[in-house]
Amino acid sequence: MSQAAGSPEELFGLSQQPDVRSPAADQRQCSRKGCREQASWALLWNNPRIHTPSRRKVWLACAEHRDWLEEYLASRALWKQTVRVDDIPGDAG
């Protein structure tokens, strides 16, 4: 478990907002189910069975879940690359 200290509001869940955030919001949130951390990393992946080879799908990951998501994709031979969220290719998605 992460020992990163949050504010008292965060620790007791008082700052949690209803899940009404627009997908178009600027904030880039971790793709891990149930995680609300801001993403620092973008995992680029491709499933050759359903995507053309040049296609790149993107999962966003916070620092804590980057490894988990990378292993998930790599174990299925889907993982291609991990980049900073600022470096996501314009045609990925």
Ligand SMILES: [Zn+2]
């Ligand atoms: Zn996360």
